[in-house]
Amino acid sequence: MILAYGLSEVNQFKGMMIEDEAYQHLQRLAVDIGSRTIGSPGNLAAAQYIQSSFESHQLSVEQQEFLCPDWAELETSLELSGELMEASANTFSPSCELAAATVPVGTLAELEQASISGRIPVFYGSLAQSEIAAKGAIYVSERDRRIVQLLEERHPSGLITVNPTLHGRWRLVEDFDLDLPSVTVSARSGLELLKRPGESVHMKIITRRLASKSANVIARLAGDSPEKIVLCAHYDTKVDTPGAYDNAAGVAALLTLVSCLAGPGHPPYRHTLEWVAFSGEEIYGLGDMEYARRTGNGFDRIVAAINFDGIGPLVASNSIATFAASIPFTEMVARLASGYPGVAQVNPWPASDHYIFYSNKAPSIAMSSVGIRDIYHTPEDTIDWISPARLGEAVSLALDIVRALDEKDLAWCRPT
Template sequence: MTSVEERIVQRLNMLAGAIGCRHSGTPGNLAAAAFLADEMRALGLEVEEQRFEIPSWTVEEQYLKAAGQELAVYANPYSPSCAVEAELAAVGTLAELEQADLGGKIAVLYGDLTRAPISAKSWFLTEDRDRRILELLEANPPAVILAVQAAPGSTNRIFEDWEFLLPSATLPAESGRVVLLHAGERAEVRLRTVSGRGTTANIIGRRQGTRPETLVLCAHYDTKVDTPGANDNAAGVAAMLAAAELLREDVLDCNLELVAFTNEEYLPIGDDTYLERRGEGFLDRVLMAINFDGPGHIVDVNSLASFTCSAEFQAEVEAVSRAYPAVQWVEPWPQSNHSTFAMRGVPALAFSSRAIWLYSHQHDDSLRWVHPPRLLECAQLAADIVRRMHARPLGWMRPEAAAE
């Protein structure tokens, strides 16, 4: 094991082991921020901590009794408290929801309504269907909402929006089965939560080059609630830091900026604070961004996707990647920090793995599923790409250059 790989393991153990859950505003989130600031300083980087206020939330009790038995139930992030004994009313489609009278009842959402998490109201990718579901629930509010997670073993929450003020919780599939078999009967739900204001921070590490352009390496370090977030995304953070370590002795023409984003998982996203504080015109001087989110899974290969690139840039990156035949090129996907750059015209790359879609946000997103040698591979390829691109003209990398 190389010294760089040893430090990958150490960083993984700290973030997903000793610290664990890094839900924004929690002690774990703040401990991770302090750790990452120290790690960046140890790499010789000048560190900025971009602190900002966010909604804070913790759960103290989550209780469900139906059909004479206590069942597993997980309060949805930002849910208010409730103490309810009422009828179970099950609805599985949008058409059913439009006709249902759920006022004062325990609404049990399942089927088509809970096939995917309901997007937050303020999320720019929220679909009309999700908005309609929220509107209908708020127009005739149930006493509490129980959303059934159909995926076996999954604890992925269905509602995660601090602007949605109805009490709600997610049921794992086994609890959902029991509740649906006893729809129309009475049940008891207690959720005791604490909401307030908290703080979190993006952690930025910088080194100066000889030209005004900046190359960004980024990864988010926060997690969903009650998960250690090993692959999502202690792994990405460890890969980002390892790439910077591999580049430490390189003389780079451009500035190098590491961004450990917070609040990728919940609104308000840390990306907005980053752009606001970096100032107008900053993205016009960003050479490219490389994001790390979910790489290094033990049962999968690393994946790489490109966004907003010129044909020449794409060809050059593909040429570099041929030295890493185990890395698989995949179609572009929007759900991470690289979109902050790509959607504003900045060339971007994203390292991940397809397995992350099955394991992320779960109780068992743990260190046993992370393969450090695969994270080293990811860091080495990223470093090689930086070495190939740091002196390139900015216009050559952007798609409009190919059309000129």
């Protein structure tokens, strides 16, 4: 059948198959399954789907389990003198029903001095620019560590965080070790609370918080050497988001790369190939920590890791960056990427699953995208933003890189 086509048509045909397969995985994860927060039924269903997909290519699969809660918000209300504020329970918040006076706090210096015992601090300004890292998380700044320490030592009744965006629905605390009821309010409700500091609010939160577990799902294809090339993407999401761009699209690329590299009649590889679907990237980096614990000094045998997180939106350019690599490695990646003029070569950016590799000295590549900035972690992160052609572009570039790296020795990839 294929013999009837010319070479360029064959490449086009292969491209179509890559796009179709990637889009099918994307639909399964972001539409049929939807939100995949660690420990939730959606998270477990996604792990099962990924495992089956790996097994359909006769790969050996390992699940690296870790414990975490299954949490869901059932009801949240926050009233200021009978007026209802726009509030969402922060992820993992315990249930509560209480009334207490508010104390607006904008900076860490103010928090150090504020008397918050038995009251409800309202974090705004510099204390509410982004999520406050849980103390058990993989990357925790000294500042976030101190904030959590003060909250634990001073026993406030609850916590209110003010959303720093007008339309986003970020939850600024997600810490299942912190036994403090908390909500994030809209910027507009934050304004009302700050106009009337010290007034009492009534906070009611009903959540489900059950013991559960989650797992990284890992497939391997043994090569001639135990030195390995790792391909990875996280499949978990924040709550309330179908996580199409962050990061069903990355997982779709990961699973499509299994078909491309381990499908029928694949060539023998020098290096072992490992596909890692991480869970818990969005919460503490739990899966990354579990992977690191089990890998131990095995990072010394990783030729390179390629991470996919946030690829594929139509109103964006796919992007690529390299970390902890030799100059020839970085130049080779840049040369291969230049074959894809739609891909932006960007400066290294720290967060996501590539961190665990480059921080352990394994050369790493991050594939993502630059475009509309605030879709991720929101209910708006839906499949209609994603372009099959951009998914295909990311997969094709990754294939070029894996094939080129398979010819390289580990020492060539690492800086001297």
